[in-house]
Amino acid sequence: MTGKDRYAQIEIPAQLGDILEAAQRKAVARRRTVRLKRYSSLAAAIIACLLVVNIPDVANALSKVPVVGSIVKVLQFGTGGERTDGAAVSTVTAEDTIRIVFDQEGGTAVSVPSYAVDQRQAPNRLIFTFNGVRSFDYDALEQDILASPLVSDVYRNIILDDSAMRFVVELKEGTRHTLTEYSNPGTLELKLTAEGKASAPKEVYYVRSEGMPQGESLAILEEIYLDDDVTFLKTASGDFAAVIGGFATREEAEQKLAAISAREDYAGNLRVDSWMSNGHPDD
Amino acid sequence: MNELKAQSPVPQPFAELLQDCRNNLFRKAYCYVKNEHEALEIVSEATYKGYLAFGRMKTPQYFETWMTRIVINTAIDHLNRNKRVTYMEDHPQSYTGDEHAVPLEEKLDLYQALDRLLPEEKAYIILKFFEDLRFRDMADILELPENTVKTRFYKIIGKLKAHLKDGEVEGI
Numbered sequence: 001m002t003g004k005d006r007y008a009q010i011e012i013p014a015q016l017g018d019i020l021e022a023a024q025r026k027a028v029a030r031r032r033t034v035r036l037k038r039y040s041s042l043a044a045a046i047i048a049c050l051l052v053v054n055i056p057d058v059a060n061a062l063s064k065v066p067v068v069g070s071i072v073k074v075l076q077f078g079t080g081g082e083r084t085d086g087a088a089v090s091t092v093t094a095e096d097t098i099r100i101v102f103d104q105e106g107g108t109a110v111s112v113p114s115y116a117v118d119q120r121q122a123p124n125r126l127i128f129t130f131n132g133v134r135s136f137d138y139d140a141l142e143q144d145i146l147a148s149p150l151v152s153d154v155y156r157n158i159i160l161d162d163s164a165m166r167f168v169v170e171l172k173e174g175t176r177h178t179l180t181e182y183s184n185p186g187t188l189e190l191k192l193t194a195e196g197k198a199s200a201p202k203e204v205y206y207v208r209s210e211g212m213p214q215g216e217s218l219a220i221l222e223e224i225y226l227d228d229d230v231t232f233l234k235t236a237s238g239d240f241a242a243v244i245g246g247f248a249t250r251e252e253a254e255q256k257l258a259a260i261s262a263r264e265d266y267a268g269n270l271r272v273d274s275w276m277s278n279g280h281p282d283d
Numbered sequence: 284m285n286e287l288k289a290q291s292p293v294p295q296p297f298a299e300l301l302q303d304c305r306n307n308l309f310r311k312a313y314c315y316v317k318n319e320h321e322a323l324e325i326v327s328e329a330t331y332k333g334y335l336a337f338g339r340m341k342t343p344q345y346f347e348t349w350m351t352r353i354v355i356n357t358a359i360d361h362l363n364r365n366k367r368v369t370y371m372e373d374h375p376q377s378y379t380g381d382e383h384a385v386p387l388e389e390k391l392d393l394y395q396a397l398d399r400l401l402p403e404e405k406a407y408i409i410l411k412f413f414e415d416l417r418f419r420d421m422a423d424i425l426e427l428p429e430n431t432v433k434t435r436f437y438k439i440i441g442k443l444k445a446h447l448k449d450g451e452v453e454g455i
Contacts, residue, residue: 015323027330
């Protein structure tokens, strides 16, 4: 038997796939730690601003909220919660109030797991990200949130970290929202009202990827374009696209694309596109 | 390229690309350590490094070439860390010649002969004789000029020859 034959007959161990998957998960966790360190100082610098800007009318927001625990904060967007692992999630919907309740180790969680809520326009949407949640019944949550007449769509974004969870809540035009974080028990409450006036739709410009099915390909685009503030939108046909923007003019979007494509590692997979602020990208 | 084929230009996720070449990567790692547990350790570490660097990869169509380089470097680091090497004196002679003029694999059990080589030298035998790569493709993986690869390759053969009994590899 030649050396080449012996090489070809090297036995591939059955656990190779599992070990390589574990290595990828470890890399994801490492990347997340680095990212958290990178942004922690920035977050500290802007948190005071968020606390002020985020509370439009606290007294009004709280007047109709039934007591379900101790209020930690009221906000429209931002971050909160405490680091946990393995928190379970359930939802309760009553009229325009959606409560996301967290349980841990069979009992009620004292506080909400670490979360971030982003508010974006075109279309009007909230992006919820929870860390340290492993038993997230997403389907039930989606069903509960979709029951609200002020919600136009709910969909999930895949994250390369099996203890994190992200979903997008698209709100109908003119819908206003308030988020309240409670402790004892750990609850996040989303209250929607139809008080706002729908603004006239306008064309918005984005740098975007091709539409693709929900999955790891999209999650990897998040890692690649993390510093470009990438988000993920459902397309008209139900696929998903990574989008960066939106910009008021095509020129601004093209400038952004030029800046990205000048990078050494750019893979040539983005283009400029536009759609109406109350619409969705085509495929 | 020969076995290390160019991948589709459409961006594919790391896991999907890895799936297609993971067995080849394991075999290369195994040649360095001849031990399943250590080979798994090497491929796992290379996967970890590769995943973190994937976003900065310049030519995604050559994923396997790129991962092979990471596995080779990880294996060399692993061996140097663990000092599991049989060192031998360097052979000062330099060799040149046509790449098809060396029927060494017919004269010598190259799989066993790997154990005689420094960690940095093993890749030349694995890629040339086991993977049947051309010098140009080896140069891509090793990130060296093709002529440098040729010179080092023949130097390594000279080392092996020097360790064999007289007449065993006549005609090299």
